[in-house]
Amino acid sequence: MDTRLILHTFLALLLLLIPAGALYLLERKKLPRFCFVVVRMMIQLLVLCLLVWALVKVDSAWLSMLWLVAMAIGGSWLVQKHCELKGRAVMPAVAISLFVGVFLVGMWLLGVVLPVSAFGAHWFVPVMALLMGHSVSMLIRGLSAYLSALQEDREQYEFLRGNGLSHLKALQPFMRRALLAVIQPTISNLSVLALTSMPLLLVGMLLGGLTPINAFVLMLFMVSGCVSASVLVLGLTILLVDKLGHQSSPQ
Amino acid sequence: MLEFKDATIKVGGRVLVEHFSLIARDGQLTCVTGPEGSGKTTLLRTLMGFLPVNEGFVSVDGELLTIYSAHAFRKMMAYLPQQMQLLAHQLREPEPLEPEAEEYAVWNGVLPSVIKESRPGPLNAEEIMMLAEKTLSEAKDKPIVIADEPTALLSPELTMRMIQLLRQQAEMGKTVLVASRKPQMIDYADQVVKIETR
Numbered sequence: 001m002d003t004r005l006i007l008h009t010f011l012a013l014l015l016l017l018i019p020a021g022a023l024y025l026l027e028r029k030k031l032p033r034f035c036f037v038v039v040r041m042m043i044q045l046l047v048l049c050l051l052v053w054a055l056v057k058v059d060s061a062w063l064s065m066l067w068l069v070a071m072a073i074g075g076s077w078l079v080q081k082h083c084e085l086k087g088r089a090v091m092p093a094v095a096i097s098l099f100v101g102v103f104l105v106g107m108w109l110l111g112v113v114l115p116v117s118a119f120g121a122h123w124f125v126p127v128m129a130l131l132m133g134h135s136v137s138m139l140i141r142g143l144s145a146y147l148s149a150l151q152e153d154r155e156q157y158e159f160l161r162g163n164g165l166s167h168l169k170a171l172q173p174f175m176r177r178a179l180l181a182v183i184q185p186t187i188s189n190l191s192v193l194a195l196t197s198m199p200l201l202l203v204g205m206l207l208g209g210l211t212p213i214n215a216f217v218l219m220l221f222m223v224s225g226c227v228s229a230s231v232l233v234l235g236l237t238i239l240l241v242d243k244l245g246h247q248s249s250p251q
Numbered sequence: 252m253l254e255f256k257d258a259t260i261k262v263g264g265r266v267l268v269e270h271f272s273l274i275a276r277d278g279q280l281t282c283v284t285g286p287e288g289s290g291k292t293t294l295l296r297t298l299m300g301f302l303p304v305n306e307g308f309v310s311v312d313g314e315l316l317t318i319y320s321a322h323a324f325r326k327m328m329a330y331l332p333q334q335m336q337l338l339a340h341q342l343r344e345p346e347p348l349e350p351e352a353e354e355y356a357v358w359n360g361v362l363p364s365v366i367k368e369s370r371p372g373p374l375n376a377e378e379i380m381m382l383a384e385k386t387l388s389e390a391k392d393k394p395i396v397i398a399d400e401p402t403a404l405l406s407p408e409l410t411m412r413m414i415q416l417l418r419q420q421a422e423m424g425k426t427v428l429v430a431s432r433k434p435q436m437i438d439y440a441d442q443v444v445k446i447e448t449r
Contacts, residue, residue, distance in 0.1 A: 152370065155337045162299045162330030162397070163386065166322065173340060 052125055061119035068128050072099035075136040083144040093240035094139065101233035102131045109225045130201070130222055131229040138182045138230035139237060145181035146238055149174045167242075175238055182234055186227055252276055253298065253395065253426055257307035260290070260297050267293040270307070273444050275428045277394070280421040282437050283430045285446035291430035292333055294446075295399050298428070299325060311395070329390030333399040333430075335379045339371040342382055376405050380412060387420060396420045396427045402436055414439045 016038060023031045055067055076094035083090075106128045110118040117123065150157065153174070160170035198206075201222065205215040253275040260268040268290035275281035283291050296302045298309060300321020309316040311324045332338075374382065383401060390396070398417060402410040414436060421427045421441070429436060437443050 153337070153340060155332060155334045156340055158299075158301065159330065159332050159338055159341065162301075162325060162328065162332065163390065164322075164326035164328060164393070173344075176344075 055121045055125050059121045061124075064119060064121050064124045064128075067125065068103065068132075069099060071129065071132045072096075072102070075132055075139075078136055079139050079143060082140040083147065085147070089244070090143070090237075090241055093244050094143070094237055097233050097236035097240055098132065098135055098139070101236050102128055102135055102229050105225050105229040105232060106131050109221055113221055113225075127222070127225070131225055134226035135230045135233040138186070139233055141185065142178040142182040142230075142234040143237055143241075146174055146178035147241075149177045171238075171242065175235075178234060178238060179231070182230055186230070190223070190227075252312055253428060254310045255294065255298075255307070256310070258294075258297070258304050258309055259306035260293055260302055261305045262293075262302060268297075268446070271446065272307075275426050275442070277426050278421055278424045279441040280417055280427040280429065280439065281442045281444065282440035283428065283444050283446060284432055284437055287432070289446040291446060292399055295397055295428070295430055298397060299328070299330060327393055328395045328397055329387055329393045331383050331386060331396075331398040331401050333403070335382060335401075336373040336375075336404055338382060339374050339378075342374065342378055342385075343371060376409050379404055380409050383413060384416065387416060394425050396425050398427070398429045398431075400431055400433075401429060402431060402433050407435075410435055 020031060020034060023034055051067075055064060072095045073091075075098045076091045079085075079094050079098075080091050106124070107118055109127055109131075110116055110123055114123070150171075156173065157170050160173075161167070199219065202215055202219050205218055206212065210218065253273075255271050255273040258268060258271045259266065271290075271294065273281070273283065273294075283294060285291055293302060297304060298316070300316065300318065303318060304316070311327070314320065314324075316324060383398075387396065396417065401417065402413050405413055410433065417427050417429060418439060429440065431437065
């Protein structure tokens with residue numbers, strides 16, 4: 001980081017004087033909290049960027065894979081926390097599904113669609129991070145919908161089993177509800193026309209120097225990958241949660 | 252033909268049914284009756300393979316019911332559970348509303364909150380009857396019908412319709428086993444077996 005970059009960073013941070021000043025005038029007790037989250041955001045971002053910088057610098061396929069494994073474990077913890085699944089052993093199933101689902105779709109994007117050096121950290125890290133982030137978000141919706149439906153509508157499961165359906169067939173209505181919990185927000189988000197506010201990913205790509213057409217194409221690839229990865233991860237998670245004998249899954 | 256022979260069923264160390272015997276024949280409507288908590292539902296759930304038999308045995312057409320054979324036997328059965336009113340999703344498939352568009356990972360890193368699904372209301376008596384008719388019409392080839400308190404939430408008119416429906420099943424040559432405390436249901440049964448409270 002040279003002196004010029006530090007100066008420019010300082011100049012950018014000066015912009016924050018506008019909201020800070022407004023808070024100072026109108027809602028003074030929120031000001032410390034605002035300053036705290038700004039500082040925390042800066043530190044988090046810096047640490048994340050240093051990590052990515054190190055991964056790109058070393059550019060080792062094994063290290064990138066290790067990073068993906070760590071992301072999958074971290075993601076599974078977030079899913080468990082947000083789904084309010086305290087003390088329930090879904091973490092291994094979620095971590096394995098996140099890793100496998102994201103890795104398969106990511107490899108398809110990197111190795112076939114783009115195609116680039118699939119394990120090169122420069123491509124591997126951002127593409128996998130994007131797929132992982134989206135899959136974790138959607139899995140929170142899908143898995144919680146699936147588990148709560150199973151708990152609340154156990155009678156339906158028994159009714160279907162009692163009428164001769166196999167275990168997997170009897171789980172289908174619950175899987176459908178989980179799928180809808182993932183697909184419905186996706187439809188909502190995709191149906192919004194981003195005319196006045198551009199998606200941040202697109203903005204990032206434009207700022208990174210891509211032409212608008214290339215940014216559009218890459219955005220399209222990434223959105224397709226995100227939607228596919230989220231559904232694949234959900235399917236794998238449900239199957240694994242069921243196979244590993246989670247307490248909510250009837251047998 | 253269904254047979255319980257000297258069957259004892261325990262759940263969590265608690266004896267729910269003790270030394271119970273019954274033969275339900277083809278072409279007959281057999282009604283198991285007894286006071287609340289006497290184990291009627293337990294018997295039917297055991298027959299479905301949802302609960303194990305601790306002593307004695309249960310057989311279907313002479314074949315022993317075990318945890319491994321239960322699924323094959325269930326394929327021969329049509330089942331009307333006690334809590335039919337809770338099966339709203341069998342008649343009305345849940346269609347969650349399309350939520351408002353929100354920022355998500357393609358846009359930024361905000362994690363969504365869990366969406367609580369709104370639960371449908373319980374089925375009314377007409378709907379329960381409709382679901383029973385639908386279930387039995389879809390199970391024309393199945394030789395066994397199991398019904399747990401099928402008339403519990405029905406009006407007197409619908410109770411008669413349900414009894415007629417179950418009698419029709421028996422007249423088709425099926426083995427019909429019902430658990431019920433309703434006098435009307437007991438009156439129309441070919442065989443009544445009473446479970447005494449322990």
